[in-house]
Amino acid sequence: MTDYIIRGARSADGQTRDLFVHDGVLVDTPTPSARVVDADGLVVLPGLVDLHTHLREPGFESAETVASGTECAARGGFTAVFAMANTLPVTDSVDRARHVAELGCQAGFVEVHPIGAITVGLGGERLAPMADMAASGVSVFSDDGKCVMDAQLMREALEQAAASGAVVAQHSQDHSLAGPHACADERTIAGDLGLPGWPWAAESVIIARDVQLAELTGARLHCCHVTTAESLEVVRWAKARGIRVTAEVTPHHLLLDSSLLGGLDTTFKVNPPLRGDEDIEALRTGLADGTIDIVGTDHAPHDPTAKSGAFPDAKPGMLGLEQALAVVIETMVNTGRLGWDDVARVLSVTPAHIGGASQQGRPLAPGEPANLVLVDPARRGVVDRDRTASRSRNNPYHGLDLPDPVELTMCAGRVTYSRSDG
């Protein structure tokens, strides 16, 4: 294995120092044959961790594979991703979870942690074998893409999770309020465009229910992709009460607003929908004050056929892994709302902690695994959807001038992306 000297990188705490990598681990003295990486002017962060990735394999390989999706992750500065269960077949058994993890190992870009389904086939009717999956190493359960609507079933899922120390990640959408065609923020844009509305309450009614079920069961609840000020009020209330709840925001909900739907470009169709300025402001405030714990990408590749046709019929979802850090820098660091230590917290330390990824989000100190990303804080560029490792092109940032920060990603001591290699 190649050893490295990373020279002159600035840590999140502001100190400049050299890092030495030997055999995949950070050490306190350099090895003589080590390759030197000049990190002058760069910031070093612990490798990023995405608690919310859709890798699409098995079943939707025309949109993404574990290999292509995890290459996107490495290009985005990630060293671990949690792969959502809404594949075909669904990740609802020990064997299927193992299969995804093996594909991740073969690809070699990042650690891949399979998320187990809560219900069999995401059907919302019967619990999947959560205890068995947890015993085999699954630490996050989610029916993401669908909400667990049945409150009793959700209670049982939380009880199962609590018994094994796992977390339940809910896609908070009351499907009776926001049905299969709901596709535009009701309070800002749906009426103007004549599109089926997605009301804000469809999200927060589920979060309000679930935090109380988390209190009842003592379980850990994670709220995926929160998008409204009202949801944050509920999360604040729950946290003040000592309920074990964490919340996530996506990069796209931090940056993009519902007016982008005006051209009916299905790239901008996503679930929950893009919201208005007041919600976006609430999300940024919530991320800065800790009400929102993490940024999760919800990287959701779709092939052109899934994105064709009328807006209400297109599949929801947009790419996220390659621009996630850029968007956090643009919306939160360049606006003075977060420092680099906070970026490390919301994109690495806390997601690793929630998901139980013990090798991730660690201090960059001797004895720790060499999972890190080198970031150029000043570099910018215009996003080109064709410059990607993804198989899909549903990139909502195409054409935007954004930070272009990732210089090099190292996972367990191996360089998994380097700008200089192209």
Ligand SMILES: NC(=O)N[C@@H](CC(=O)O)C(=O)O
């Ligand atoms: N976010 C989306 O719009 N789509 C996701 C599912 C999900 O995260 O709910 C997908 O799998 O395509």
Ligand SMILES: [Zn+2]
């Ligand atoms: Zn979801």
Ligand SMILES: [Zn+2]
């Ligand atoms: Zn998702």
